[in-house]
Amino acid sequence: MTLQTIAPEETLIQSSQKFNLPRLINRLFYWLTVLLAVGVGVILLWITYSLLSIAFPAIAQFNIGFLFTQVWNPVQELYGALPQIYGTIVSSIIALLFAIPLGVGVAIFLSENFLPSKVLTPIAFLVELLAAIPSVVYGMWGIFVFIPFILPLLQLIHQWFGWIPLFSTSPSTRQMFATAMVLAIMILPTIIAISRDALISVPPQLRQGAYGLGATRWEAITQVLVPAALSGIIGSIMLALGRALGETMAAAMLIGNANRVNISLFAPASTISALIANQFGEASGLQRSSLFYLALILMILTLVVNMLAEFIVSRFQQVE
Amino acid sequence: MSSPNQPDLNPGDFASSEINYSVAQGRKVFGNVMTGLVLFCVALALLPLGSILFMLLTNGLSRLFTDFPSVFTELPPPPLVDGGGFRNAIIGTLVTCFIGALISVPFGVLTAIYTVEFGQGNRLSQFVRFCTNVLSGVPSIIAGLFAYGIVVLAMGTFSAIAGGVALSVLMLPIIIRTTEEGLKSIPREVRQGLVGIGATNFQGVFSVILPAALPFVATGVTLALARAAGETAPLLFTALFNQFDARSLREPTATLSVLIYNYAIAPYKNQNELAWAAALIVVLMILSVSILARTLTSRKVY
Numbered sequence: 045m046t047l048q049t050i051a052p053e054e055t056l057i058q059s060s061q062k063f064n065l066p067r068l069i070n071r072l073f074y075w076l077t078v079l080l081a082v083g084v085g086v087i088l089l090w091i092t093y094s095l096l097s098i099a100f101p102a103i104a105q106f107n108i109g110f111l112f113t114q115v116w117n118p119v120q121e122l123y124g125a126l127p128q129i130y131g132t133i134v135s136s137i138i139a140l141l142f143a144i145p146l147g148v149g150v151a152i153f154l155s156e157n158f159l160p161s162k163v164l165t166p167i168a169f170l171v172e173l174l175a176a177i178p179s180v181v182y183g184m185w186g187i188f189v190f191i192p193f194i195l196p197l198l199q200l201i202h203q204w205f206g207w208i209p210l211f212s213t214s215p216s217t218r219q220m221f222a223t224a225m226v227l228a229i230m231i232l233p234t235i236i237a238i239s240r241d242a243l244i245s246v247p248p249q250l251r252q253g254a255y256g257l258g259a260t261r262w263e264a265i266t267q268v269l270v271p272a273a274l275s276g277i278i279g280s281i282m283l284a285l286g287r288a289l290g291e292t293m294a295a296a297m298l299i300g301n302a303n304r305v306n307i308s309l310f311a312p313a314s315t316i317s318a319l320i321a322n323q324f325g326e327a328s329g330l331q332r333s334s335l336f337y338l339a340l341i342l343m344i345l346t347l348v349v350n351m352l353a354e355f356i357v358s359r360f361q362q363v364e
Numbered sequence: 365m366s367s368p369n370q371p372d373l374n375p376g377d378f379a380s381s382e383i384n385y386s387v388a389q390g391r392k393v394f395g396n397v398m399t400g401l402v403l404f405c406v407a408l409a410l411l412p413l414g415s416i417l418f419m420l421l422t423n424g425l426s427r428l429f430t431d432f433p434s435v436f437t438e439l440p441p442p443p444l445v446d447g448g449g450f451r452n453a454i455i456g457t458l459v460t461c462f463i464g465a466l467i468s469v470p471f472g473v474l475t476a477i478y479t480v481e482f483g484q485g486n487r488l489s490q491f492v493r494f495c496t497n498v499l500s501g502v503p504s505i506i507a508g509l510f511a512y513g514i515v516v517l518a519m520g521t522f523s524a525i526a527g528g529v530a531l532s533v534l535m536l537p538i539i540i541r542t543t544e545e546g547l548k549s550i551p552r553e554v555r556q557g558l559v560g561i562g563a564t565n566f567q568g569v570f571s572v573i574l575p576a577a578l579p580f581v582a583t584g585v586t587l588a589l590a591r592a593a594g595e596t597a598p599l600l601f602t603a604l605f606n607q608f609d610a611r612s613l614r615e616p617t618a619t620l621s622v623l624i625y626n627y628a629i630a631p632y633k634n635q636n637e638l639a640w641a642a643a644l645i646v647v648l649m650i651l652s653v654s655i656l657a658r659t660l661t662s663r664k665v666y
Binding site for chain 1: 394398399405410412413420471474475477483488491492499501506509510533536566629650654
């Protein structure tokens with residue numbers, strides 16, 4: 045017996061070059077996954093392109109002035125989106141003003157051991173439930189429960205602080221301020237979940253060090269833990285801002301759709317998504333094109349905010 | 365033994381005597397105030413949830429009980445007509461969500477397979493991760509306009525298909541993320557073993573890795589379905605609404621969420637009640653599906 049007979053009749057390289065069904069399937073499968081992976085990016089571009097292509101007539105007609113005029117006149121075919129852009133940004137900022145202290149407070153509570161974990165886990169679950177409730181249900185709750193409940197309180201604020209322009213009109217049943225409060229509730233889970241993760245992932249040595257230096261629990265939290273988790277907390281706030289900017293149903297049902305900028309927060313206002321939701325059904329031609337122009341602005345706005353959030357959160361993950 | 369001019373200290377003294385560990389009054393007060401404040405925050409955050417669930421149960425349950433079967437079997441009532449139900453909307457929600465899943469699940473799972481199994485942190489998989497994050501931040505109404513632009517305008521009619529396409533855009537990032545997590549949870553040794561027995565990537569992924577990651581994939585799908593079932597904005601201009609049963613996928617289709625929107629802002633009491641009942645059904649659907657998702661991930665193969 046010679047070595048020659050035991051050796052394989054073909055080398056590995058030769059066998060790999062031969063036709064082989066499993067290998068062919070594997071190749072095809074690989075390229076299919078590559079194709080779909082690239083597809084995720086293509087979808088993003090496609091969304092932008094489809095918005096852009098339908099918005100084009102309005103962009104050509106109104107140009108950049110669209111952003112700074114206060115007119116929405118389907119009869120004369122004149123459109124400007126200043127009230128909507130103003131309303132979107134202002135309502136989101138007010139929502140953040142409510143949601144940041146509340147959300148960070150709850151996040152601190154959930155990341156500390158104030159209560160035994162048997163009690164904390166259900167509370168954390170309940171907070172997650174807030175995120176599971178659909179926005180249209182929040183909107184309906186706002187109409188039937190929240191606004192009737194909060195209106196007397198806003199009336200008091202108007203009576204006492206009516207001299208401040210922000211509270212200068214009598215609270216209307218559809219208004220910016222109450223809408224922003226509902227938005228705040230809706231973005232709470234985003235802030236809580238990510239801030240809590242950030243606080244929990246702070247190395248325990250930092251806390252031990254702070255205690256060792258004689259800090260009380262709250263001194264450790266405010267001076268060591270929160271600063272250490274700050275990038276995560278800011279990231280959560282940016283993500284929440286992105287959600288508030290794009291939120292449609294609650295705004296469409298509660299904000300009142302007024303096509304003018306009103307400095308008073310108690311007056312009806314409008315947001316980009318609310319206007320689209322309310323007018324798209326009857327829109328055609330230049331009006332529809334203008335609504336797509338608005339959508340494009342919203343898309344860019346949320347894209348910038350979300351990318352910024354992404355950047356901040358990813359930096360915090362690297363530190364971790 | 366201690367000399368007379370040294371303080372009388374024994375090692376045992378530290379253990380027995382109380383160390384003077386008093387914190388200044390102001391710092392104590394600060395701590396207590398802050399603790400009170402966070403507890404207040406928690407109460408304030410849970411108050412709306414309690415209120416919403418309470419209102420859903422009182423308003424929704426009463427309607428569900430008073431005309432029990434008819435709510436599920438009848439069509440939505442026109443204004444000023446009593447009774448009625450939302451049979452077509454329940455079917456419509458299930459159909460649009462199913463179409464959304466049909467598009468997004470294979471797409472999402474295969475994309476996640478690329479980023480974890482083939483890409484492993486290369487440029488393309490980083491790019492995919494970035495796009496996934498951006499996509500999950502796209503406002504839902506824009507997904508609706510996108511589907512309007514590519515499906516409704518092309519087909520010339522509002523349809524369940526267009527609604528499903530809009531929902532799939534929102535479901536995709538959720539499925540990609542959870543599938544990635546599942547694939548990453550599988551130990552490296554399993555892949556080495558697969559290479560060792562000469563399996564191709566395709567054979568390995570489909571016979572071993574994907575089945576092992578299945579609980580995660582299922583979680584992703586259920587979470588995505590839970591999100592899709594509650595979405596209204598993307599369906600407003602895609603599936604639209606239908607007072608009657610949709611006879612095909614190429615017709616305007618009623619969904620629960622759009623029914624809630626239409627009937628909540630309507631000035632008719634009967635329709636408002638129906639909106640509450642529909643909202644209760646949607647929330648129950650979402651909750652049961654989310655709880656299902658939780659139990660799925662607690663079951664791990666490796």
